Amino acid sequence: MDEDTGHALDDPLRTKGTSFTHEERRRLGLLGLLPHAVTTLDEQVRRSWGEVRRQATDLDRYIYLRALQDRNERLFYAVLAADVPTALPLVYTPTVAEGCRRFSEIWRRPRGLYLSWPDRDHLAEALRNRRQREVDVIVVTDGQRILGIGDQGVGGMGIPVGKLSLYTLIGGIDPARTLPILLDVGTDNPTLLDDPFYLGWRHHRIDDDAYLAFVDAFVAAVQDELPDVLLQWEDFATPHAHPILERYRDRLLTFNDDIQGTAAVALGALRGATEVAGVPLRDQQVVMLGAGSAGIGVMEMVRQEMVDQGLSPDEARARCWVVDVRGLLTGDRDDLSDAQRAFARDPADVAGWGVEGLPGLADVVAHVTVGVLLGLSTAQGAFTEDIVRTMAGRVDRPIVFPLSNPTENAEARPADLDAWTGGRALIATGSPFPPLHREDGPDIPVAQCNNVYIFPAVGLAVTAARATRVTDGMMRAAAGALGDASPALSDPRAPLLPRWADVRDVADDIALAVARRAVADGVAPAASDEDLRAAVRRTRWEPTYGADGSA
Numbered sequence: 269m270d271e272d273t274g275h276a277l278d279d280p281l282r283t284k285g286t287s288f289t290h291e292e293r294r295r296l297g298l299l300g301l302l303p304h305a306v307t308t309l310d311e312q313v314r315r316s317w318g319e320v321r322r323q324a325t326d327l328d329r330y331i332y333l334r335a336l337q338d339r340n341e342r343l344f345y346a347v348l349a350a351d352v353p354t355a356l357p358l359v360y361t362p363t364v365a366e367g368c369r370r371f372s373e374i375w376r377r378p379r380g381l382y383l384s385w386p387d388r389d390h391l392a393e394a395l396r397n398r399r400q401r402e403v404d405v406i407v408v409t410d411g412q413r414i415l416g417i418g419d420q421g422v423g424g425m426g427i428p429v430g431k432l433s434l435y436t437l438i439g440g441i442d443p444a445r446t447l448p449i450l451l452d453v454g455t456d457n458p459t460l461l462d463d464p465f466y467l468g469w470r471h472h473r474i475d476d477d478a479y480l481a482f483v484d485a486f487v488a489a490v491q492d493e494l495p496d497v498l499l500q501w502e503d504f505a506t507p508h509a510h511p512i513l514e515r516y517r518d519r520l521l522t523f524n525d526d527i528q529g530t531a532a533v534a535l536g537a538l539r540g541a542t543e544v545a546g547v548p549l550r551d552q553q554v555v556m557l558g559a560g561s562a563g564i565g566v567m568e569m570v571r572q573e574m575v576d577q578g579l580s581p582d583e584a585r586a587r588c589w590v591v592d593v594r595g596l597l598t599g600d601r602d603d604l605s606d607a608q609r610a611f612a613r614d615p616a617d618v619a620g621w622g623v624e625g626l627p628g629l630a631d632v633v634a635h636v637t638v639g640v641l642l643g644l645s646t647a648q649g650a651f652t653e654d655i656v657r658t659m660a661g662r663v664d665r666p667i668v669f670p671l672s673n674p675t676e677n678a679e680a681r682p683a684d685l686d687a688w689t690g691g692r693a694l695i696a697t698g699s700p701f702p703p704l705h706r707e708d709g710p711d712i713p714v715a716q717c718n719n720v721y722i723f724p725a726v727g728l729a730v731t732a733a734r735a736t737r738v739t740d741g742m743m744r745a746a747a748g749a750l751g752d753a754s755p756a757l758s759d760p761r762a763p764l765l766p767r768w769a770d771v772r773d774v775a776d777d778i779a780l781a782v783a784r785r786a787v788a789d790g791v792a793p794a795a796s797d798e799d800l801r802a803a804v805r806r807t808r809w810e811p812t813y814g815a816d817g818s819a
């Protein structure tokens with residue numbers, strides 16, 4: 269009984285803490301190990317929220333919730349589910365950014381796998397040591413581009429842990445079947461290299477061929493051990509993100525969240541926005557500030573959507589403008605990747621503008637009737653009052669999405685956008701912001717256009733449908749289903765994306781659309797809609813206590 273006793277109380281996936289009944293306590297050898305009272309899960313949830321609120325700062329709340337996750341996973345998810353809008357900013361952006369920055373300082377217990385360069389010849393062994401035997405979803409990062417806060421080395425682990433908790437909360441993926449992984453190939457962050465408490469491999473980053481060989485070895489180990497797993501790449505720096513995706517997308521069940529997930533959520537939010545603006549995407553001029561993985565990924569999907577709405581590829585391209593830290597992407601630049609080059613403008617397009625050097629965002633907005641302004645640049649405040657007022661002087665309903673994370677990286681604050689446009693801007697942000705105040709009616713919530721609307725549903729879809737690949741069509745299907753769920757389609761004053769209270773129902777709808785497309789694309793076994801719907805339902809894990817303490 270001794271070992272079982274330890275398991276029932278200490279195993280975070282099985283414990284019920286004070287909710288073990290007296291009968292269970294006798295049967296599992298727990299008698300005397302708990303105070304007498306038997307609480308319900310609901311009481312535990314309320315008590316935990318009291319604890320969360322009593323913490324002094326959001327970082328303390330993050331630490332409390334992460335500790336709860338390590339202690340009792342079902343309670344942790346029941347706590348999150350009880351108040352998603354309050355919980356999300358604590359376990360995800362913006363607080364997770366602080367959790368990553370201070371990862372070594374706030375370290376409590378291990379979770380997931382740390383695959384370090386010095387152990388490169390033993391990756392398969394390390395993978396075999398995982399606590400979870402069967403795994404549906406891996407989220408992996410190398411910590412180099414964490415949100416908009418750069419290289420966090422081993423601290424990047426906060427992101428796979430956080431994303432996977434949302435796979436469970438929103439997508440219903442069984443937490444026992446999720447695996448966060450950190451590839452520790454060093455860090456170029458001088459603060460971390462100098463930090464005596466830094467827990468990662470204290471070394472500058474490995475790069476180039478050696479880096480790619482390490483990633484190859486990691487993928488080979490995953491394929492051997494977990495051939496059916498969904499492998500999500502997260503927060504890789506742009507020079508690695510695209511090449512890695514291209515290398516594996518036709519060989520594995522895999523996708524890059526920053527490139528593809530962000531694209532799908534942005535397109536989903538644009539659906540409601542263009543509807544309210546009364547100008548379809550095919551008739552908009554779209555400007556993206558930021559030409560990293562996320563910005564280019566979004567623009568690729570935007571352009572494809574314009575083509576689907578009837579434009580030729582060249583016509584669609586002519587409506588897309590991408591600006592990075594140097595300025596507009598133009599064909600005469602020699603610093604562009606292939607993915608960026610696809611959006612480079614002919615220098616002749618801007619020759620008549622009379623601008624010295626490369627046009628910047630303000631120049632583009634001054635010379636083009638921009639209807640959609642998107643930001644994935646990490647550049648705080650880059651959507652200035654002048655830029656936004658100029659844009660709003662040309663179009664009735666300017667669509668402005670400052671999407672960079674965390675909060676301090678946003679290209680503009682919604683309240684400012686609202687003021688500068690006289691309430692006409694259609695806004696969505698990457699991190700949460702307070703609602704917009706209205707004198708003549710209720711406050712208007714700001715949609716959070718974050719890939720969290722997409723990746724949990726994609727995970728649910730591929731798990732339920734037993735898909736073997738993530739196709740572009742599946743990501744488009746996700747965008748379409750999310751767009752269909754936009755509250756703004758039926759009420760122009762409503763937010764562009766669904767309320768958090770509805771996010772799990774919306775995830776089911778997205779998952780069904782993605783699963784259906786997986787079958788249509790031939791990457792999942794044939795199944796009827798009814799079968800897929802039932803599979804989605806069956807796959808969804810719920811945070812409840814079973815009838816006894818054994819499972």
Ligand SMILES: NC(=O)C1=CN([C@@H]2O[C@H](COP(=O)(O)OP(=O)(O)OC[C@H]3O[C@@H](n4cnc5c(N)ncnc54)[C@H](OP(=O)(O)O)[C@@H]3O)[C@@H](O)[C@H]2O)C=CC1
Binds near residue numbers: 416594644646719
């Ligand atoms: N809302 C969401 O769901 C998501 C949001 N994001 C956010 O998007 C941001 C970017 O991510 P990602 O693309 O991966 O990051 P990158 O660092 O790869 O890309 C940033 C891009 O912005 C450019 N840039 C930097 N500073 C400026 C500036 N002052 N003016 C104009 N352009 C600038 C960079 O140019 P250069 O390379 O020349 O320096 C680069 O092209 C992050 O903040 C991230 O958190 C990402 C994914 C999802």
Ligand SMILES: CC(=O)C(=O)O
Binds near residue numbers: 526672
């Ligand atoms: C949301 C997200 O994936 C990012 O900011 O990187």
Ligand SMILES: [Mg+2]
Binds near residue numbers: 502
């Ligand atoms: Mg990311």
